Amino acid sequence: MRARRQPSLTLRSTLAFAVVAMFSVASAGMYLYETMKASVMTRSDHAVLARLDHFRKLLEYDLSLDTLRGSPQLFENMLDSEDDIFIIAEPGRAPVISVNPLQAHLPDMPVVPPGRPLNVNDLRSGSTKGDVPMRAATVAALSNGKTVHLTAAHLAVKEMAELANFRNRILVAVAMAFLVTALLGYLLLRRGLRPLRRMAEHATAITPARLDSRMDSRDTPVELQQLSEAYNAMLDRLADGYGRLNQFSADLAHEIRTPVGSLMGHCQVALRQPRSVDEYQALVASNLEELERISRMVESILFLARADDAQGALNRQPLTLSDELQRVTGYFEGLAEERQMTLNTSGDGVVNADPLLLRRALSNLVANAIRYADECSAIDIRVVQDPVQCRIEVENQGPTLSESAQGKLFDRFYRADASRHQSSDSNGLGLAIVAAIMQLHGGEVSVEQPSKGRIRFALTFKHTGPLLR
Numbered sequence: 001m002r003a004r005r006q007p008s009l010t011l012r013s014t015l016a017f018a019v020v021a022m023f024s025v026a027s028a029g030m031y032l033y034e035t036m037k038a039s040v041m042t043r044s045d046h047a048v049l050a051r052l053d054h055f056r057k058l059l060e061y062d063l064s065l066d067t068l069r070g071s072p073q074l075f076e077n078m079l080d081s082e083d084d085i086f087i088i089a090e091p092g093r094a095p096v097i098s099v100n101p102l103q104a105h106l107p108d109m110p111v112v113p114p115g116r117p118l119n120v121n122d123l124r125s126g127s128t129k130g131d132v133p134m135r136a137a138t139v140a141a142l143s144n145g146k147t148v149h150l151t152a153a154h155l156a157v158k159e160m161a162e163l164a165n166f167r168n169r170i171l172v173a174v175a176m177a178f179l180v181t182a183l184l185g186y187l188l189l190r191r192g193l194r195p196l197r198r199m200a201e202h203a204t205a206i207t208p209a210r211l212d213s214r215m216d217s218r219d220t221p222v223e224l225q226q227l228s229e230a231y232n233a234m235l236d237r238l239a240d241g242y243g244r245l246n247q248f249s250a251d252l253a254h255e256i257r258t259p260v261g262s263l264m265g266h267c268q269v270a271l272r273q274p275r276s277v278d279e280y281q282a283l284v285a286s287n288l289e290e291l292e293r294i295s296r297m298v299e300s301i302l303f304l305a306r307a308d309d310a311q312g313a314l315n316r317q318p319l320t321l322s323d324e325l326q327r328v329t330g331y332f333e334g335l336a337e338e339r340q341m342t343l344n345t346s347g348d349g350v351v352n353a354d355p356l357l358l359r360r361a362l363s364n365l366v367a368n369a370i371r372y373a374d375e376c377s378a379i380d381i382r383v384v385q386d387p388v389q390c391r392i393e394v395e396n397q398g399p400t401l402s403e404s405a406q407g408k409l410f411d412r413f414y415r416a417d418a419s420r421h422q423s424s425d426s427n428g429l430g431l432a433i434v435a436a437i438m439q440l441h442g443g444e445v446s447v448e449q450p451s452k453g454r455i456r457f458a459l460t461f462k463h464t465g466p467l468l469r
């Protein structure tokens, strides 16, 4: 089933950036808006206070109410804002001057007594029907012995319009921030993620026949460089595994073709003319030998194929190595004697291993030693144990192997001595099996030539957890 298509990384990141940019600009805008509003309101408060102060002094020193009654428009012109309110009245009587163009309703206000200076706390807030904020105050003055009340209010009509204008600009800036960041972010991200698209294209073009092509990670950003290096390394491993698999099947076909060809040849020759019973018996016996070798080979190949994923089936238990060596040497004693060889064992230790597999690995090494060592020589089997690991060494006197031959000993079907290729008892799989068994145990098998003509194979087991004795 096809997974639901997720929104692209570019789109998601672009939107995220754009929203962040939008919020930053909006917060800055709101802060500026509030600061501006506060300063505008303070300014209008001071204008109201200054106006009241001014007219209170005028009334107290120069101006009489009668003069005012004579020319009220004088006042109307003196107000700097046409929406502002200004009222002069004697308490309980009709106002002498009353300017209130918007007919706004004034809030309840205390009257500041004559002689007391005005301050901001004497102002009260209100608003018109159209929700325009207003600040108002009332003071009392003594004019020619009469008490006069002066009321002034400022309606922030202009200020509100100015603030609304400013708010609209902020909204435009927020929208622009979103658009510009989204656009630039999209372009930059698309550019930045180009290596990912190239990688996808590259991966699409990979086939078993084109496993050798690699990504060029030189102009890739650091984060993606890691990915592209890991990807290339994966291709290396795949190509290597695939190559070995190919080689293995080619070798396998080759190895089986030879004995099958020879079996067929023998049978064809035998059938050309009538043969005696003895001849038929000899033929069947030699064919059986060949078939046994093929059967051994098939069994080994099956073992190797299964070993690749047999980790879970490992039956590990603590094994006393002196007992194991005894068992294996006992088994090979007869063969060794035939070639006048002696098997010497020394040392002891305990390893956590699958008994059947350990015996198989050891047997393969000892069988090789008996088969390839010089006649009448001695084979040394040693156990060397230390706190970290345990080594089982099988050392014998035999042919000197070149460096390159040593490197290939553990390959499947490899035989160092070319003349043995045709021999019926050598498949070149014994050491490959040893290597597979050691890998299953998390250990390793190694080969070294301590001196000319001496060859030593070593199985190294790493101790895992406490061993039971």
Ligand SMILES: Nc1ncnc2c1ncn2[C@@H]1O[C@H](COP(=O)(O)OP(=O)(O)OP(=O)(O)O)[C@@H](O)[C@H]1O
Pocket: 364, 368, 369, 370, 372, 373, 396, 398, 399, 409, 414, 415, 416, 417, 420, 425, 426, 427, 428, 429, 430, 431, 432, 455
């Ligand atoms: N102890 C040894 N001394 C010298 N040469 C060895 C020794 N063990 C292995 N070799 C070389 O390594 C080759 C590979 O050994 P390996 O056990 O894998 O295969 P084989 O013995 O030829 O066949 P098989 O074990 O499958 O019957 C051998 O053909 C031999 O040339």
Ligand SMILES: [Mg+2]
Pocket: 364, 367, 368, 429, 430, 431
């Ligand atoms: Mg062998």
